[in-house]
Structures are given as structure tokens and as C-alpha cells.
Amino acid sequence: MTQTTDRGPVHSTTPVLVQGGRRAALVACLVRGATAAGLGLGALAVLVMVVWISSPYPDNGPDGALHIAAGLWLMAHGTELIRTDTLSGQPAPVGVVPLLLVVLPVWLVHRAARDGVIPDPAERRPRPSPRGAICAVSMGYLLVGAVVAGYSRSGSPAVNPLSALVQLPLVTVLAACAGVWTAKGRPAGPLPKWLPGALRLRLVRTRVAVALRAACAGALVLFGGGAVLVALSLVWHGEAVREAFPYLSEVWSGQFTVLLLAFTLVPNAAAWGAAYGLGPGFALGTGASATPLALSGDPAVPVFPLLAAVPAEGAGTPLNWACALVPVLAGLVIAGFTTAAAAPRFVDPALVWRNRETALTAFLGAVGCGVLTAAMTAAAAGPMGSARLLAFGPVWWLAGAAALAWSAVIAVPLATAVRMWRAGPGARVRRWLPRWPGFRRGTGTAPAPATDREPPSAPQPEPEPNPPTSGPPAPSVPAPVPASVPAPAPVPKPAKAAKAAPEAPAEAYDFLPELPRVADGPPHRPDPPEEDRDEEPAGPSPDRPWAAPASPWPQDPDPVTPADPPAPPAPAPKPEPEPEPKPKPEQGQGQESGPV
Template sequence: MKRVIMALVVAIEAVGVLAAGLGVSFIPLILLWMTEYQLGFPFSNVIGFAAATWLLAHRVPLTVELSDVAVQSLGTGSEPLSFVISLAPLGITLITVWAGVTLGRRASASIQPLAGIVGGVIGFALGAWLIGAVLIGDVVGVTGHYVLAPTTIYLISILTGFFYWSVRNNTPLYTRFLGWYEESVTRAVGAHVRSVLSGIRLGLTAGVGVVGVAAAIFACVIVVKYASIMALGQSLQPGWAGALTLTVAEAALLPNAVIWTAAWLLGPGFALGIGSSVSPVATNVGPLPAFPLFGAIPEGTHSWGLLGVLVPVVIAFVLSYRVFANLRDYWGGQVPLLTPVLSACGAAGGGALILGGLAAVSGGAIGPQRLQEVGPMGWEVALWAAIYIGAASLLGYLVSGISARALRWGPFQNDDRM
């Protein structure tokens, strides 16, 4: 009975999380509807637009169809137009991710974690179904699975929080796993595994560091190019409700902009339309919508941008230099020369996973024709992240090991259990 009650409570909480994400777009939209449009269209359309925004934030592509009259009013042609929008405003996505990680943290400390996790996932899935099947109405077409994609994001966030806090707090479940692991493997195998895991953690940490530096750089760019950004915003001539809606939209897209800045630092940069590129070397873009954040894009050629590659290199080198002490602990002082190589490969994989993954989910389509390709290419960012972080990590390990005279040739010979 306690498990059922717990599951119901967590399910209700999950629906509340979903409602919070929905409200981010619903509140400014309803103000815009009341003040700028003077209640000129049905209230159900307001709910539909808010639901569409929530689905878009959870990686559900939408299809927009414009009649010939609407296309003519926009001055973009005379034929009916249909296109896909798939760029997710990650600021709204972060609400779901944060809530999922929080639930995972609580579940890791619970004696009945499965009940809470299952209840939360079921409640969230039911709420996603309600949004995708009922609330969105006929405002836009839904081309993706409106239950599976949002629920997957929520479940991955829960599991991430659960495993992270289980390891960090050394929970009984994690302690039992460690006991089984130490009884099952030899000391040499265990040391290699721990070294690779240390490398993966290093790569993930380096990836987070790159994103943090990108956020700081983007904040400085906003300050420097504030006049250009404000000029674009004023060119739209929004009322106060329109300005509020525009501000919320910009805030929802700030995580995307930070990830694009990280891709710029790594070298691949990002696209703002098919055939365009914004890279550390040069900016080459076509006509863009008058969206204020586009005012922060660098213009022309700028070879100084290549200095950005120093960010992942320096971060990975410093981290690996310090993490080498952990490798010495795993091996009892002297570390086989193969171990830093394996750990650096783990670091390359961890960095590629987090930076390439973030780049992949930060882009998408924002309009018809050439605007179907906006944002960085995930595989390119992952490749360069792996190269920079992996090479810098190996260098840091070798420098630390040579300076401490803690590297040696040959494998670990002892086959005792850990």
C-alpha cells in the first residue's frame, strides 16, 4: 500500500513538473492574446501554441502549414507552404531534466526506489499524452511521437540522478555492487577498469568545463553587442506583451546559444541555414529572421577565433595532470605506460559524448527552405572534442607521470583478487 501511495504522489508531482514547463510559454502567450490581439482568436489556440512549444522543447518535431493567404500576408510568395520546425528551446527542456534528476536523487536514498521512478514516469507519460493528443488541437501538426520522446527525456534524467547520487553518497545498493565487483575481478583488471572510468569522468568534467567557459564568453558577447541585439528587438516594434514573449523566447533559447558557442570554440562552429557557417575563422550566413539573439553573431573573418581551441585543451590537460594521482592509487604507485593511454581514450569518449550529444540536441529546423538546417553538427563536435580532450589528457598524464617518475613499462603482474 505504501508503494502505491508513493507512486501516486510522485505521479502527481510529475504532472506538476509538466505543467510548470507548459506555463513558461502559456503565461506570455495569454498576455499577448489579451493585449495585442484583443481576444481576436479562440482561447484554444493559445493553449495549442503553448502545448506545441512544450512538445518542441521535448524533441517532438512539428509541421506548420500556411495557406496561400497567410503566405501572401507575410510577403514570402503566393503558394501554400508546409515546413517542419524541430529546434528545441532547451531552456524549457531543462525544467524537465532538473525535475528528473531531483527525483532520481530522492529515489537513490529511498528503500523503495522503483515505486517512485515508475510512478513518476507513468504520470509524466500520461501528461505528455494529454498535451499531444488533446491540448495541442489543430494549431500545428505533430510529426514525432508526443509520448515517447518527452518521457524518454524524463526517464534518462531520473536514471542519471539515481546513478550519480548512488555513487556519490555510497548508497547500500552501490555498496553491494562494489562488493560483487571486487570479488569478481583481478586487481589488474580492476585497476584498468577504474583507470578508464576515471578517464570518462575526466572527459565529462572537461565537457562541462567547456560549456561553462562558453557560457561566460557568450555573456561577454551579449554585453559587447548589446546595441545590435536591442536594435533587432526594436525593429520588430513589439508591445509590452510582445516584448515579454520575445524575452521569454530568448531565455528559452539561451542554452542553445551557449552550446553553439561551445561548438564554435571547438572549431566546427554551427550553421544558420543550409550552406551557411559560423566558425572561428569566418562567418558566412544569408538572410535571417530579425531575432534579437542573432545580433550576437560575429561578423566577417576573425582568425583570432582559433584561440578558442585552447579552452578544451587547457581544461583537459589540467584535469588529467591532477587525476594521475588517482591512477597511482589504483596501481599502488607505479603505473603501466598503457594505462594513461586507456584512460585518455576514456576521456576522449566522455568529452565526445557530452559535447557531441549537446550539440546534436541543440540544433534543428526553424523555418522553410534553407532554414531547415540550424545549429551545429553533433558528429563534427564529437570528433573534435574527442581529439582535443583525448590528446590533452594523454599529455597531462604523461607530464604528471614523468615528473613524479611513476610510469613504467610492462603490465601489472599480480593476479590476486582486489
């Protein structure tokens, strides 16, 4: 290579996004947000255009169909629309948002923000900060939203500018925050630093997390029960539901459109059913309401399949009153979630929460359930027109207060009572419950006894009873003593009756081949032959000394019997004492004197 070639421009093979740095990453997030908005708007536009093309006599041209698509896209964000082509000529607001339609834009924004922050395994491109990603994705999405809102102001239905200015940014930013949170692994903390210290300390406590779970579970049961009530009412009024489709449209394309609209309003109907079961019910126009007690006022109910499930006019019946089971079940669920954490089953009473903490946690769960119910009913209601149709749906603050009252009245005393039972009488009852045969905690079988010893692998024969003896007691056999230590001579001691030596403890591996015992252990006695196991020999025998009359003299062992235990070792002979030396006699004592 030459020097000129070495100094030439370097062509990088890395992507352009990396060369731009973090600024290019923010631009990429901006493009992702605009793409998400275009995808949602395009999906609704395609659906509306297909219905418009399949309609045999459309009311307007393609421009009207595009205005409807833009209005639906804005309504999916909670924006209120205004109908200008009414029979009376007065503009009529449409504020009942199909809640199932909200899923589409929320999912698209969530996905765009998540993909913009998720780390790259190859690390070939930079990633923006979480705040930068939220701002960039939201800005790109809102730019498209501003264009759509400006286009919708000139047609019918038209967008309410104030509602679009509030609802569109709110939904977009919340969905982007959820996407970034998902990309970071859904962390539970840390809490924002701008919160007061005391509040942050209270929020991280265990009872707050338990109360949140209980509140979500109670709200889920509440709205699930409302959906069941609506389904049962639709089946009960099946004839009116079938008549609503041909009344609204005589062609299949129009009826299919009505079916799609009813499907997107199913979550709204569940919220209405939950409010009906709670007691406040829902409004059917100004001055008219439907509750389990009665349908009061002059309802203004448009012809629609879901509205055919509205109860008939007049006083309520026991079937209407039975709807109160829905909030009762929600309260029981909140109490169950609270006691599962405050006083679990079969736990040490010392680990159980106090009554005050249990009651406070259940009450917090009831408050959370009331807040969720109020938010859901507020989103499911709204105006459907002018004059009498301005109030349509459940009243959010009445529904939230009723959910709080039902949950608190049921969950707080029930959770406290269960806690007191499990920490007091329940703990004493559990002490003798496992003693029942066939009973085990939570499974219905008796628990295995806890023991430190290993159970024997093979059954051991039971020791035979000692038969009565009539002769003098047999002398006791001395224990074997090592040869290095002299043992004293055995001295027989009389006893009342000969006692059988206790059997050695069962070995854990007695099914293996027999091995010789250690030197200091007792001698091993082999098992009797197969032919002698069932029938014991009658009469005295050498290996059964207890069956013969006791004798003071030891019996001679039979050398032929192989089962005879080896004779104990003979005691070591006692060393004889050395003779003491005799004293020498003194001179002159006991000795004659010799000749001089």
C-alpha cells in the same frame, strides 16, 4: 465492556494508504506523476496567458494561447513542432529546443519519483519498489502527456507525433530513474547483472572513474568557454542586438517575450560557441557555415538578439582564431585531472601509475568529452523552417570528433609527460627542494625537521670551554657506589688535561620546582645566584676547580659556600684479613723433655 461491544467493528486510526498496502503506494506514485505534469503545464500556461493578456493586439484568441502553451510544454521534452500558419503555406518544422526550458519538466519528474521512494521516518505508510515507482510515476506523467499531444495536433503549432512518441517517454523515464537513484542515496553500484562480466570488471576500475571525472570537467570548460565567446561577441555587436528587439516587437510585452525566449536559449548559444571554438562551427542554413577561418556560403540568419553575435562574412581574423584557446583549456583540464590521480604531487614514485595506464585514462577522458560534446550539440541544433532553414546549428558528429581530437592530442602526451617527470627527475628534485630556506611543499615555508626527541622547553647554557692547565693533573673522583657493595680504593691516574664532565640532557620539565634526584643518579648542581650569572668570579674558586692550577692534593671545601656540591661518600673501609693460626710444634722439636 460487554461481549457484543468487543466483537464490534474495529475502526483503525492509520491512514488509508497503509490499509491498501503496496498497491495503494503505486497509485500514490501514479498520482504524483500526473500532478508533476499538471504543474509544468500549468506554469507555462499561466506565463503564456499573462503575455497574451498584456499584448495590445493579440493575433488569436485564448484557444491559440493555450495551443502555444501546450506546444511549449511538449517542446520542453525535446518534441519537434510544426508551424502550419506560414506565409508560404507550407508546414515548417521547429526543432531547436530551448535547453533551459527542459529543466522544468525534468525537475518535476525527478522530485515526484524521489518523494515516492524516500523512506518514511514514522514508518506509517508502505513504499513501492524502485521499479514500481519508476513505472508508476512515468505512467501518470505520460497519461497527461498523451492528452496534451492529442490536443496539440489540431492547432498551430502542431506536434510531430513520431517525435512525441520517442522524446516524451525517454525524458520522463530518465528523469524518474534519476529521482529514484537520488532517493537511494546516489549509490555507485552494483552494476546491472545483465552486463558482461569483463565489462563490469573494467567499469569498476579506478581509471574509469577518473576518466569520467576528467571528461565532465573538460566538457564543462568547453561549454563555459563557448558561453564566454558568445558573451564577448554580443558585446562586440551590441548595436545589432539592441536593434533586434524593436524590430521583432514595438510593445514592451512583446520585447519581454523575446527576452525570455533568448534567456531560455542561452545553453544552446553556449553549445554553438563551443562548436565554433573547436573548428567545425555551425550551419546557418543549407550550404552556409560559420567557422573561425571564414563565414562561407549564403547564410540565412533570422533577426534575433542571439543571432546578432554571428561573425561577419569574409575571412577570419586573429580574434576569430583565438577561439582555439577554448579546446586547449579543455585538454589541459583533462590532463590535470588525470595526473592528479595517476601521479599526485610529493608521492612515493612506487605508487605512481604506469605510462600506459596514464595515457589510457587520458584518452578515455578525451573520448568522454567528445561524447558529451556530441550529445550537447545535437540537442542544441535542429531545423528552424523548411528549405534552407532545415540545417541550423552545429553538426553533432563533427563537433564530437573535433572535441575528441583536441582533447586526445593535448591531454594524452601532457599527462604522460607529467607522470614521467614526477616519477623520475621530479622525484629527485624534490629531495633537495625542501633544503631551501623558507621553502615548504605546497606552502612556501620550510618544513619542520622530523625528530623523535622532544625539544627542550627552556634554553640550556652552552658548556664553557676547558681552559689550558699548567699543573699536574687532578685525581679523578670515583663515582658514588651504593653502601651495600664495597668499592675498591680509588687509584689516581695521570692524564694530559682535565676534561669537564658532560652536562646531563635537558629535562622536559626543567621549568618546574627542582626535585631531588634518584639515588643512583648524578647530584644536581643548583643554578648560580642572580648576581653571579652575568659576571663570572675571577680567580680560582672551590666551585671552579678547572680555573686554578691543578694540585695533586684535594682542596678543602669552603663550608660557607652553599653552592658547593656535596662531597662524595667515603669509600667503605676494607675489612682486615683474619690472622692465620700458627701451627703447633711437634713433640720433640723445640721443646725440652722433662724429668722422667
